[in-house]
Amino acid sequence: MKPVIEALIDALGEQAVLHGARVAERATSYWDASPTQALAVVKPRTTGEVSKALEICHRHDQPVVTQGGLTGCVQGAVASNEEVIVSLERMNAIESIDPVGGSATVQAGVTLQALQEAAREHDCLFALDLGARGSCTIGGNVATNAGGISVMRYGMMRSQILGLEAVLADGTVMSSMDEVLKNNAGYDLKHLMIGTEGTLGIVTRVVVRLHPLPKSCNTALAALTSFEAVTQLLTDMQRDLAGTLSAYEVMWNSYYHAATEPGGHPSPLGREYPFYVLLQAEGADVERDSLHFEQLLERSLESGVIVDAVIPKSESERHALWEIRENFEAMLAGRTTFLYDVSLPIRAMAGYAEAVRQRIVARWPDARCIQFGHIADGNLHLFIQPESQDADHLASDEAVYAPLLDVGGSVSAEHGIGMEKKAWLARSRSDTEVELMRSLKRAWDPKNLLNPGRVFSL
Template sequence: MSQAQSNDYILELQQLFGTEAVIHGNELQERAVSYWNAAPTEAMALVKPATTEQVSELLRWSYKHQISVVTQGGLTGCVEGCVAADDEIILSLERMNHIEVIDPIGGTAQVQAGVILETLQQAVADQQLRFPLDLGARGSCTLGGNAATNAGGINVLRYGMMRNLVLGLEAVLPDGTVVSSMNQMLKNNSGYDLKQLFIGTEGTLGVITRLVVRLFPQPLSCNSALVALDSFEQVTQLLNHLQRDLAGALSAFEVMWGDYIQRVTQPGWHKSPMSSDYSFYVMLEAEGADPDTDGARFSTLLEQSLEDGIIVDAVLPKSELERRQLWDIRENFEALYQQPPTFLYDISLPIKDMAAYVAQVKERLQERWPESECSVLGHMADGNLHLFISPLCEGERSHLHHQADEDVYEPLRQFEGAVSAEHGIGLEKKAWLGHSRSRAEVELMRALKKTLDPLSLLNPGRVFDL
């Protein structure tokens, strides 16, 4: 597209939405591509609609001109899902950031898609309520992005993924049609559940503009611990015991392989609250309703696990500060990014196969790059592991990335694992989708894309190619 042509388009957009809502592509250098990539943003222009009607108007306009639109939320996605090209329009939902309704009786909140996760968490906390989706990017990610990527995080064990927390949803189709299904009820089987088309499809079938989400009562007690274990078998035992003995109360069970702890507690990084030499660590949390007895029960269960030889060490925080410090060990892994490149993976597989799988990956990496580091942690109860791989080896970044991909994804096939558990596919994992999905499945995805977005204008080329 010529510069003159794109200048004409931008002028049209400014007339439609006002100059304050449209940023020319030449003026986007100050915006980083994403949290993960400091390079300047590329796009023909960035448009910030303020309402669903404006989103609809923008999509009608782009449909007429057959211009691709890339939707952006908080830019903390991990799979290059919203990196735009210079002939694409970026649709940013940053101005659609209003919490419209909080209904404490029904246990629901109605929000615009650009509301930041932590903003909602805090707003409902003021009413003794809880929105339980939680992840490291809470301060920047948006609810629209959480829905479009079906976000997971640290409380899935108890509350489910974002899909399970969305009751109603409004989306705009590529031709500007507004499909509003702002259901407030836990149950609605009146025809197809259309919101499922937009949850987890990474913005490829429509632009999510508003949501109704579930709220829960704030837990009255919260008990946490970091525990150490000698073998993966014991980690599995501990999970089974706690799932039975804490029933619905167990809310987090975050496993960390020993080498993860050793690396993030190197001098200058986190202070380790116990020896760093154990094979496995688990960050545990249980939320209860009886502050008088929950703490004692939690401690008793851990003491029992110590006596039974399931765990070998445990630290219980004595204050919210200490609790936060324990969580920081799990959530703040900057120490792993000291010697770039470091590649982050997000896979899932049956729990029973995890130990064997990780051993295989580490073995392959050691053979390929003897100096390489591989740190593993994850939401174990969900079948979800994250791997951080630093080749520590000379080479072109994209080539190293592809080699690491091979070492992570090839061994996954035999366990019928998923190349993405919670991050999505985006551009980054597109080449590997076939490792987790059959030809018939991908063909059906394509058929849906062609039905909802026949000109392939929304986030084109993400997830799969047509």
């Protein structure tokens, strides 16, 4: 047994440190069921125990990888046999909820869904929402600056955070647990933890913002014949719903057709339309909001902006519509799939999406290029399925990322860089920006022990 493992067991106890064959009993991630590889898995219960673990690892020059809900898509939390995993799965307490002040204090291992449900019990809304809500954790959301379906109204995870506590590479605890929106007393250090993918510290506790729980919720699935109609409907709804539009999800026919094929979800509309929009507005007056929402859809139908639409009449019907957009496992099953998450100006999105599709089918004529996304915040997702033995991931990457250069886009809208996108970071950040990132890393983690090799290399 290595000395670092012995020291971790002495400090935290045998039950908190998995090593040997017990490590391989865990799956690598949500996307990869193969056995975990790591020197050990440490499962602390408190910030103090995280601090002890990192102090020991720092003393032994031991690299550490942080894990949350393991739903990340860029291999940022996948460890090697020479790395120790610090898993925050046991730090899952919701410590307090303050409906008056509009905040909640939670440990980093709390799942997004658990926080959402706890907030609702106090007639509050935690505004971040992702399809992986049942598995992803608040600490992971902070580390990746998660986005999701409500960004257009409430902003990214960064906008939901009032304060946080984190442990630095040498075990030092940095506590900035503000419960107020305004604190201009010097540098706001919490922002150096948000979106840095665990490379500067391990987030252990977070104070998040809560909002009043909306009383009304109106949803529709609409079919459209052009991307121009998609953007026109977005403009109309943002204007006429007066800030209550909370979700605007666009599905190209490639996505909708795959989601509703036999064995998938029932299709409430014809499957032949070029575009489908799932939109949702949340307000304060159930009857007036519902009437106004329906009137706006009728006007869009009459003007030809949309050609067909369905409005759910129950929560089960609303859930069925969202299942089409969020539950896509069936279209991935049994196929080699490369997942992408990019952002770019809305005005360039239709041309970009078509350019990528043409590049993919030129390389693999039988490929599926499945496109969908949040759109209103400039975020497009793609599933590339080569349907070929010549499934070259790098060739797919080039087809997706190269056209971004011409439109000022980013190779990562919300998933982060991790290991998978390191080679493409320079497509979205200048040499000066990347070198400043490295400078921060050297200052805060001079031994390069926290998530080493993620985002960039030193």
